[in-house]
Amino acid sequence: MISSRMPFASVVVPAVLIAIAILVPILHLSTGTLPTYAVSLFGKYLCYAMLALALDLVWGYCGILSLGHAAFFSLGGYAMGMYLMRQIGSRGVYGDPILPDFMVFLNWKELPWYWWGMDHAWFAFPMIVLVPGALALVFGWLAFRSRVTGVYLSIISQAMTFALLLAFFRNDMGMGGNNGLTDFKEILGFDTGADATRSALFSVTAITLALAYLLCVFVTRSRAGLVIVAIRDAESRARFCGYRVEHYKLFVWTISAMLAGIAGALYVPQVGIINPSEFGTGNSIEAVIWVALGGRGTLWGAIVGAVGVNFVKSWLTNNFPEWWLFALGLMFVLVTLFLPKGIAGLLRLGGIDAFNRKSAAAEAGEARS
Amino acid sequence: MLRILLLAFLLCFGLSAETRADGFDDGLHLLGGKFDDVERGVVILAGSGDQRAGAVLAALQDNRLMVVAGDPPSFFIRQADDSLLDAATLQPAGDAAAGAKAVRVNNRIRRAAEAALGTLNLSSPNAAIRRQAADAVFKARDGEALPALEAALAKERDPDVKAVMETARAAIFLANGQGDEAQRLQAVETIGRRGDPDALAMLRNLANDTSASIREAAAASVSSIEMRQSMLARVQDAIYGISLGSVLLLAAIGLAITFGVMGVINMAHGEMVMLGAYTTYVVQTLFVTYLPDAANWSLIAAVPAAFVVGGLAGVILERTVIRFLYGRPLETLLATFGISLILQQAVRSIFGPTNREVTSPSWMSGSFDILDGLTLTSGRLVIIIFCLAVFLGLLAFIRYSRFGLEMRAVTQNRRMAASMGIRTGLVDALTFGLGSGIAGIAGVALSQIDNVSPNLGQGYIIDSFLVVVFGGVGNLWGTLTGAMAIGIANKLLEPFTGAVLGKIILLVLVILFIQKRPRGLFALKGRAIEA
Numbered sequence: 071m072i073s074s075r076m077p078f079a080s081v082v083v084p085a086v087l088i089a090i091a092i093l094v095p096i097l098h099l100s101t102g103t104l105p106t107y108a109v110s111l112f113g114k115y116l117c118y119a120m121l122a123l124a125l126d127l128v129w130g131y132c133g134i135l136s137l138g139h140a141a142f143f144s145l146g147g148y149a150m151g152m153y154l155m156r157q158i159g160s161r162g163v164y165g166d167p168i169l170p171d172f173m174v175f176l177n178w179k180e181l182p183w184y185w186w187g188m189d190h191a192w193f194a195f196p197m198i199v200l201v202p203g204a205l206a207l208v209f210g211w212l213a214f215r216s217r218v219t220g221v222y223l224s225i226i227s228q229a230m231t232f233a234l235l236l237a238f239f240r241n242d243m244g245m246g247g248n249n250g251l252t253d254f255k256e257i258l259g260f261d262t263g264a265d266a267t268r269s270a271l272f273s274v275t276a277i278t279l280a281l282a283y284l285l286c287v288f289v290t291r292s293r294a295g296l297v298i299v300a301i302r303d304a305e306s307r308a309r310f311c312g313y314r315v316e317h318y319k320l321f322v323w324t325i326s327a328m329l330a331g332i333a334g335a336l337y338v339p340q341v342g343i344i345n346p347s348e349f350g351t352g353n354s355i356e357a358v359i360w361v362a363l364g365g366r367g368t369l370w371g372a373i374v375g376a377v378g379v380n381f382v383k384s385w386l387t388n389n390f391p392e393w394w395l396f397a398l399g400l401m402f403v404l405v406t407l408f409l410p411k412g413i414a415g416l417l418r419l420g421g422i423d424a425f426n427r428k429s430a431a432a433e434a435g436e437a438r439s
Numbered sequence: 440m441l442r443i444l445l446l447a448f449l450l451c452f453g454l455s456a457e458t459r460a461d462g463f464d465d466g467l468h469l470l471g472g473k474f475d476d477v478e479r480g481v482v483i484l485a486g487s488g489d490q491r492a493g494a495v496l497a498a499l500q501d502n503r504l505m506v507v508a509g510d511p512p513s514f515f516i517r518q519a520d521d522s523l524l525d526a527a528t529l530q531p532a533g534d535a536a537a538g539a540k541a542v543r544v545n546n547r548i549r550r551a552a553e554a555a556l557g558t559l560n561l562s563s564p565n566a567a568i569r570r571q572a573a574d575a576v577f578k579a580r581d582g583e584a585l586p587a588l589e590a591a592l593a594k595e596r597d598p599d600v601k602a603v604m605e606t607a608r609a610a611i612f613l614a615n616g617q618g619d620e621a622q623r624l625q626a627v628e629t630i631g632r633r634g635d636p637d638a639l640a641m642l643r644n645l646a647n648d649t650s651a652s653i654r655e656a657a658a659a660s661v662s663s664i665e666m667r668q669s670m671l672a673r674v675q676d677a678i679y680g681i682s683l684g685s686v687l688l689l690a691a692i693g694l695a696i697t698f699g700v701m702g703v704i705n706m707a708h709g710e711m712v713m714l715g716a717y718t719t720y721v722v723q724t725l726f727v728t729y730l731p732d733a734a735n736w737s738l739i740a741a742v743p744a745a746f747v748v749g750g751l752a753g754v755i756l757e758r759t760v761i762r763f764l765y766g767r768p769l770e771t772l773l774a775t776f777g778i779s780l781i782l783q784q785a786v787r788s789i790f791g792p793t794n795r796e797v798t799s800p801s802w803m804s805g806s807f808d809i810l811d812g813l814t815l816t817s818g819r820l821v822i823i824i825f826c827l828a829v830f831l832g833l834l835a836f837i838r839y840s841r842f843g844l845e846m847r848a849v850t851q852n853r854r855m856a857a858s859m860g861i862r863t864g865l866v867d868a869l870t871f872g873l874g875s876g877i878a879g880i881a882g883v884a885l886s887q888i889d890n891v892s893p894n895l896g897q898g899y900i901i902d903s904f905l906v907v908v909f910g911g912v913g914n915l916w917g918t919l920t921g922a923m924a925i926g927i928a929n930k931l932l933e934p935f936t937g938a939v940l941g942k943i944i945l946l947v948l949v950i951l952f953i954q955k956r957p958r959g960l961f962a963l964k965g966r967a968i969e970a
Contacts, residue, residue: 135769209950216954221704221768225904226950232901233946236939351901355776362773395784402777406770407763 079370080287084280087116091276095269106265111384113272113340115377120279120333122360122376123286123369124326129358130366131290132322133302135220138209138227139330140353141234142202144344146331148238149201151251151344152185153194154262158255171253172246182244191258198335199328206327207320214316214323219305228351235349250345257339268340275336279373282329286369289325298322359398362405365414374413462487464511467495467526470504470542471512477544478551482583485555493559495526500552505539515539554579561591561604570600577607578637580614606633613657616646623653631660639664671813676930682819684926685826686888688919689881690899691906692830693749695918696874698907701850701867703761704772707779708903709896710786711875714752715745715882716891717786720795735800741883749879750872752782757871762864779896787893797886822884829880834915846870905949911956925949 094112098104121143128134160167164174168181187193209230213223241247260267289295297318300308309315338344357376364375379401386394409416462483469480481499484492498504498516505515505523514526515536523532523539544552557575560568561584569591576584588608595601609626612618618626630638642657642664649657690712697705719741726737756778764771799818806816837843848856849866857863882895889895902925910921925945932941 135772212951212954218953221772222908222953224704224769224772225908226953229901229905229946229950233943233950236943236946240939351897355773358773359777392784392788395780399777399779399781399784402780403760403774406774406777407760410770 079368080284083283083370083373087276087280087283091273091280094272094276098269098272099265106268109268109272110340113268113275114337115380116272116275116279117333117337117340118357118360118380119373119376120275120282120336121330121357122364122372123279123282124329124333125357126361126364126366126369126372127286127289127326127329128323129361130368130372131295131302132298132319133305134319134323135224135358136227136323136326137224137351137354137358138231139326139357140349140351141227141231142206142327142330143334143337143353143357144234144238144346144348145202145205146198146334147338147344147348148245148251148334149188149194149197149331150335150338151254152188152245153191154254154257154339155251156185156189156194157257158253161255162253170246170251172249173244176241178244185244195335198331202327202331202334203324206324210320210323211316214319228354231349231351231354235346235351238346238349246345248346250343251338252343252345254339254342262339262342271336271340275340278332278336282332283369283373285325285329289322290369294318294321356398359402359405361412363401363409363412365412365416367411368414371412371414378413463489463492464527466492467514468511470495470499470514471506471508474543474545474548477542477548481548481551481555485558485583486587491526491529493556494529496552496556496559498526499542499544500549500556502541502544504542505536506542507536507539514542517541550579551581554581554584558584558587561587562594566597566600569595569597570603573600573603573607577603577610580610580641582611582615582617585611585615585617605629610641613641613645613649616648620650620653623649624656627653627656627660631664634664634667636668639668672934673931675813676934677927678813678815678819680927680930681923682823682926683930684923685823686881686884687899687902687906687926688830688922689826689884690878691903691910691922692833692915692918693874693877693881694903695907695910695915696833696877697871698904701870701874702768703765703871704768704775705756705761705871705874706772706776706900707756707782708775708875708878709898709900710779710782711749711752711878711896712882712885712899713786713893713896714782715749715879716797716886716889716895717790717795717882718745718748718879719883719886720790720797720891723797735802738800738803738883738887741886742880745879745883746876747879749882750876753875753878754868754872756875757868761871762867765867783893783896790893792893794890794892797891799887803887818887822887825884829877830915830919833877837915842866842869905946908953909949 090112094104094109098106098109121139124142125136125139128136155170158170162171162174164171166174169178173181188197209227213226218226237243238245238250239248245251254262256262257267257271260270290298297308297313300311301313301315301318305315334344334348356379360376360379361372362375363379364373365371382397383394386397405412411418466480466483466485466487469476469483472480477499481496484496494516495504495514503517504526505517507513507515513535515523515532516526516529517523523536524530525532525535554575557572557579558581560572561576563569563572573588573591576588585608588604588611592601592604592608595604606629609629612623612626613630627642630641639661642661645654645657690709693711694705694708697703697708719738722741722744723734723737726734726740756775760774760778761771764774803818803821804816806814808814837846845856845861845866846869848859848861849863849870853863856866885895885899889898906921906925907918908921909925910917910919928948929941929945932944935941936944
């Protein structure tokens with residue numbers, strides 16, 4: 071149950087998100103103040119925010135530092151990409167009604183079995199959560215059952231992502247190899263390039279993010295959420311109290327992977343391409359710094375961190391491209407050294423979030439994870 | 440007696456010289472005709488054994504043979520300086536060569552000329568040239584070369600060259616169906632002993648009139664060669680695997696110290712390797728500029744330099760960042776990842792994003808045969824020996840030196856060690872420096888086999904972590920086992936699955952392995968690890 075004392079943020083964040091879900095399309099479509107590229111850019115930030123939310127759920131609340139969330143994000147993206155590929159139909163360069171261009175190019179004769187059904191939205195869209203969810207379930211079941219924890223888990227999650235990166239680079243994988251999936255034409259019958267579609271995609275992303283946020287609030291405030299926090303702070307003690315630690319971890323891990331998958335799926339139509347470099351190890355770790363900077367263990371902090379860091383990234387890579395990696399690197403060092411609780415922690419110290427001061431005091435004594 | 444011999448010798452020589460001269464002229468004249476004639480002429484020239492034939496055939500092969508039509512036509516050899524020699528006399532040609540055109544050749548004729556040159560060289564006084572010629576005959580398997588080969592065999596004294604000639608004769612027997620049954624059976628055996636891909640091809644393409652018993656013998660020989668070759672290929676893969684494993688060992692061993700001994704995840708470890716590689720580049724550039732005579736040995740000077748650069752970077756990193764994060768491995772991971780980004784970008788800003796060229800010294804180039812068909816390049820051997828030497832040196836250092844003792848004490852019980860008067864902070868810094876310094880040394884080795892670019896370290900960091908995790912933390916022997924196991928498995932998988940799929944399979948296997956042994960192969964036993 072959601073606690074009776076609703077935190078300030080869990081009302082404000084969805085409200086803000088729904089407000090921009092309404093405002094941005096108005097500004098874009100009727101007044102034209104917002105250019106199309108800006109709408110797509112903001113949409114991209116919101117997808118990253120959802121990824122950060124997913125990561126915060128496992129890292130901030132359960133103490134599992136995943137260096138593999140880019141894998142779940144990309145798998146969701148590929149599921150959406152496959153659906154969009156099939157929507158191209160005979161409008162591709164080679165005009166094949168069934169096979170995507172890269173398959174014609176590779177001289178494939180028929181669609182591989184894992185592409186079957188991806189032309190139907192009712193089949194493809196569930197895959198966006200089911201595929202990353204299934205991978206997370208199997209990986210998590212193996213890892214948590216044998217009590218792989220801490221940095222070991224981080225390293226093998228990174229190894230999993232690296233293996234997937236290599237696999238998706240192969241042409242034999244049937245996923246477009248190096249070039250990935252791109253050149254999309256329409257989504258659910260709407261032209262992906264049209265301004266209205268872009269605005270709609272943005273609104274859908276913002277609303278989905280709001281829903282994801284509420285889901286995370288619900289999960290973390292539930293009884294299971296309290297056990298999960300207990301596991302983060304003292305895993306052995308939670309186990310000795312009789313909780314099946316593996317089950318709780320697996321539950322939150324799988325939910326998180328599914329959220330990451332949704333984020334990836336919303337990301338692809340707005341960016342217009344998905345390729346294997348999305349699996350890159352750097353992407354996973356960058357997502358970690360969003361959460362760290364925003365403040366792990368606070369859901370709104372993850373969202374603020376993701377949007378803020380990416381805003382800075384866009385600005386720096388446009389104006390001072392060689393300084394971006396210095397800035398990112400410094401961010402990692404300074405945040406871990408001086409801001410272990412991120413911006414959220416800073417604001418709490420300043421007394422802005424007065425509603426949560428009591429719980430902040432309680433959390434201040436939490437064990438270092 | 441001596442006189443009679445001398446007379447006989449002179450007679451023989453004179454006689455053969457005469458017939459040769461005829462053969463030479465006949466052959467030469469045919470070169471003016473159609474392609475078929477030219478080919479026949481080449482064979483006759485080869486049989487003539489005349490000194491001039493070699494020059495003519497070589498010229499023919501390179502399109503340098505010119506002809507002036509007539510009856511008989513006259514031939515000229517164009518020299519490198521475009522002057523012309525008369526082919527019959529090898530004297531400067533003068534006006535006679537006016538209007539000479541190149542003799543037209545096709546690939547078949549070129550091949551024939553090559554084989555013919557081979558036959559001619561069979562009677563060279565130089566053993567190395569004879570051997571080369573016999574090899575050429577073996578490759579060409581031209582039946583026409585048989586008489587010349589037989590004659591050369593009869594005269595041959597050098598056992599090595601003789602063996603090659605016998606193989607060549609066996610090849611001619613098998614390919615052209617010459618020789619009697621017993622000779623051919625013998626030939627199958629001779630070729631089978633050779634045991635290389637050429638022999639395999641030859642035994643598979645027997646002449647059409649070959650009898651069933653010889654075919655059987657050949658088939659048996661083929662299967663034994665194939666088996667030997669597939670075994671050799673596996674051994675070769677294993678050697679590549681050891682070579683890859685020793686590089687992984689060198690890259691991972693520093694990590695094993697910082698991660699295993701200190702419990703610190705250093706994501707910037709790969710960048711220490713990269714710094715080592717760039718140090719090698721800088722040292723090499725300095726040598727080329729200031730000590731060009733000793734440039735061949737710059738790699739040796741680079742080893743201590745890379746150790747110092749890597750080690751210093753490590754000590755600075757430990758004192759300024761990691762010290763504040765002990766006991767928080769996940770935060771350490773993030774902070775060092777940030778450092779790795781900064782180092783990469785710094786190197787990219789200083790040296791540029793493109794690859795830097797580090798040349799291999801001459802003493803590392805070349806290769807040698809361990810067995811027939813099994814070669815090892817000197818570079819690989821040097822790297823394998825170097826890696827093992829560093830490994831053993833490090834083991835000895837940790838086992839016998841004062842610092843090693845203190846390091847182990849701090850690892851086992853920090854507070855106790857501090858109570859005994861060990862300055863744990865200093866030991867931490869130096870341990871980190873040691874691990875990073877060895878990473879720098881790994882960079883020297885990697886500069887020889889990989890591109891020196893700002894991304895050099897990233898390619899190895901995941902593998903290195905897997906090695907450490909697979910081998911078990913806190914045990915350098917585990918690191919050795921892990922590195923070799925992963926290196927060899929990688930190379931043995933490659934021929935069956937391809938490089939990328941092999942790597943994926945390996946990653947999945949290691950992930951599954953960690954489920955079974957979450958603390959690695961050589962886990963430390965005891966309660967301390969469960970903390």
